[in-house]
Amino acid sequence: MVIPAIIMIIIFSYIPMWGILTAFQDYSPAKGFFGSGWVGFKHFKMFFNAPEFWQIMRNTIVISLLKLFIAFPAPIILALMLNEVKNAFFKRFVQTVSYLPHFISWVIVSGFVISLLSVDSGSVNILLQKLGIIDEPVHWLSIPDYFWGILISSGIWKEIGFGAIVYLAAITGVDPHMYEAASIDGAGRMRKLISITIPSIAPVIIIFLILQVGQILNAGFEEILLLTNQGQNVVLRPVAETIDTYVYRVGIENYRFSYATAAGLFKGVISVGMLVIANWIARKLGNSSLW
Amino acid sequence: MKRSLEDNIIDIVVYTILLLLAVVTLYPFWNSLVISFNAGNDTATGGVTLWPREFTLQNYKYVFKDARLINALWVTVARTVTGTVLSILFTSMFAYGMSRRGLVGKKFYMILCVITMYFSGGLIPSYLLIKDIHLMDTFWVMIIPGLISVWNMIIFRTFFLGLPDGLEESARIDGCNHMNTFFRIVLPVSGPVIATLSLFTAVGHWNAWFDASIYISNQKLLPLQVILNQTIQSILSFEASTTISATKQEFLQNAQSVTHKSIVMATTMVATIPIVMVYPFVQKYFVKGVLVGSLKE
Numbered sequence: 302m303v304i305p306a307i308i309m310i311i312i313f314s315y316i317p318m319w320g321i322l323t324a325f326q327d328y329s330p331a332k333g334f335f336g337s338g339w340v341g342f343k344h345f346k347m348f349f350n351a352p353e354f355w356q357i358m359r360n361t362i363v364i365s366l367l368k369l370f371i372a373f374p375a376p377i378i379l380a381l382m383l384n385e386v387k388n389a390f391f392k393r394f395v396q397t398v399s400y401l402p403h404f405i406s407w408v409i410v411s412g413f414v415i416s417l418l419s420v421d422s423g424s425v426n427i428l429l430q431k432l433g434i435i436d437e438p439v440h441w442l443s444i445p446d447y448f449w450g451i452l453i454s455s456g457i458w459k460e461i462g463f464g465a466i467v468y469l470a471a472i473t474g475v476d477p478h479m480y481e482a483a484s485i486d487g488a489g490r491m492r493k494l495i496s497i498t499i500p501s502i503a504p505v506i507i508i509f510l511i512l513q514v515g516q517i518l519n520a521g522f523e524e525i526l527l528l529t530n531q532g533q534n535v536v537l538r539p540v541a542e543t544i545d546t547y548v549y550r551v552g553i554e555n556y557r558f559s560y561a562t563a564a565g566l567f568k569g570v571i572s573v574g575m576l577v578i579a580n581w582i583a584r585k586l587g588n589s590s591l592w
Numbered sequence: 593m594k595r596s597l598e599d600n601i602i603d604i605v606v607y608t609i610l611l612l613l614a615v616v617t618l619y620p621f622w623n624s625l626v627i628s629f630n631a632g633n634d635t636a637t638g639g640v641t642l643w644p645r646e647f648t649l650q651n652y653k654y655v656f657k658d659a660r661l662i663n664a665l666w667v668t669v670a671r672t673v674t675g676t677v678l679s680i681l682f683t684s685m686f687a688y689g690m691s692r693r694g695l696v697g698k699k700f701y702m703i704l705c706v707i708t709m710y711f712s713g714g715l716i717p718s719y720l721l722i723k724d725i726h727l728m729d730t731f732w733v734m735i736i737p738g739l740i741s742v743w744n745m746i747i748f749r750t751f752f753l754g755l756p757d758g759l760e761e762s763a764r765i766d767g768c769n770h771m772n773t774f775f776r777i778v779l780p781v782s783g784p785v786i787a788t789l790s791l792f793t794a795v796g797h798w799n800a801w802f803d804a805s806i807y808i809s810n811q812k813l814l815p816l817q818v819i820l821n822q823t824i825q826s827i828l829s830f831e832a833s834t835t836i837s838a839t840k841q842e843f844l845q846n847a848q849s850v851t852h853k854s855i856v857m858a859t860t861m862v863a864t865i866p867i868v869m870v871y872p873f874v875q876k877y878f879v880k881g882v883l884v885g886s887l888k889e
Contacts, residue, residue, distance in 0.1 A: 302771075303701060314708040318713045320720055409799075416620075422636060427641060530828045
């Protein structure tokens with residue numbers, strides 16, 4: 302029962318890993334993997350020397366860090382707030398509503414974003430005009446300055462509720478005696494939150510943080526692709542092009558297979574390296590680690 | 593107990609923020625629903641927010657008459673059903689095998705699986721593989737590469753490991769082989785975990801667009817999300833024309849009662865409503881499922 306599955310995994314996961322070697326070739330589909338000549342690090346050098354290299358690196362890193370520092374804590378804060386709600390109906394309502402966006406596709410979310418931010422009829426422009434914050438409708442999606450904000454906000458909108466599930470469960474698992482003891486010692490709700498709840502769920506937070514660091518360079522491939530007109534929006538490219546969208550553009554759209562594979566491999570190696578480092582730090586700091 | 597000032601401040605802040613969050617989460621769904629029921633040319637003039645201004649069913653009529661969209665809807669349904677059934681079947685069988693104590697090389701298989709969770713060949717090598725094995729432009733390209741999910745395998749395995757040993761033993765005594773034990777004893781008692789993982793897998797298939805968009809060029813095989821995205825992208829190109837250009841002005845003047853935007857919203861509703869309908873019923877299962885999944889080995 303195990304062998305067929307293992308064969309599938311070898312075909313669809315390990316053969317592509319082996320296919321990474323095309324990064325060291327001048328791969329041409331006509332000659333195939335075995336017929337294409339080896340060229341060493343040529344494509345890596347080309348990538349590092351490409352005029353857009355530093356821009357791509359900056360975007361990938363900045364978007365990833367924004368996700369790590371803003372989008373990652375958001376579900377934790379939501380879980381902590383939900384925990385303060387004593388009204389069971391309200392709590393259940395907020396939870397049910399907040400899970401919803403997780404189940405719709407990025408295609409639909411991008412449709413929502415485009416519709417809400419549209420110049421002629423977007424609700425955001427209408428609201429801001431009514432509140433007197435802006436005088437003219439703003440072209441949100443064609444101004445590079447706003448792109449990161451839109452990207453991070455839509456990411457939080459989609460995943461905050463679903464991300465909170467695990468933290469809520471961790472909070473539920475905290476020993477109620479600790480809260481009682483703290484109350485007797487005269488601790489208020491804020492005190493209890495800081496001194497009991499947060500330290501109690503810290504191990505869960507650290508594990509998810511490590512997992513997140515391993516994903517750090519992914520920077521939200523699908524959403525960027527969808528919000529930038531499949532990478533065709535040239536105005537946004539200086540802030541929106543990441544390693545992944547670059548690989549997609551040069552590889553799938555322009556058929557520069559070896560070059561794109563080299564860029565992809567570069568990303569993969571750094572990601573694994575960061576995961577290992579994050580895990581090592583977590584183990585030094587405390588007891589929780591992935592392995 | 594006496595309520596302190598701190599209690600009141602915390603309650604006010606927390607309830608306000610959460611209420612705001614609920615509104616912000618629901619509004620895009622509501623607004624899209626409203627736009628999908630509003631005449632397209634009227635929507636283009638702006639200001640449609642909470643209620644349709646010119647109520648019409650025209651957008652839905654258009655969507656349900658468009659042969660391309662109907663075909664895409666069928667592809668999506670076929671993909672979701674086939675993909676979910678096969679993936680859950682193969683993954684659970686794999687997990688059952690991996691949960692048996694006597695399995696030779698279990699540790700090696702597990703390492704093989706876990707590596708794939710952290711490192712992959714990436715987009716281009718996978719694309720070349722699909723090309724080389726001639727899966728391009730077939731229905732099965734949407735099903736086969738994702739047939740085995742390592743993540744789901746681990747969740748299934750954790751569940752199977754928790755089943756009492758006696759269950760399997762008694763089946764063995766009654767003369768069941770591995771296959772029989774799995775299908776007649778183990779699967780029937782695995783309802784909750786099957787329900788949860790089926791939901792997640794089905795949602796994944798229903799929402800998938802990227803694989804189809806790069807591997808499939810035959811219009812007859814494109815799922816709903818890809819078609820929807822193509823229409824959205826055309827709006828995006830339109831929106832991106834920064835100044836009110838000639839074409840845009842012309843567009844606004846000649847706007848039909850059905851516009852790109854109103855079609856997108858109606859299609860969006862067709863793609864969203866099935867999920868919104870199903871998920872409250874399985875919510876209690878998936879919360880448990882997520883928790884099992886987040887447990888480590």
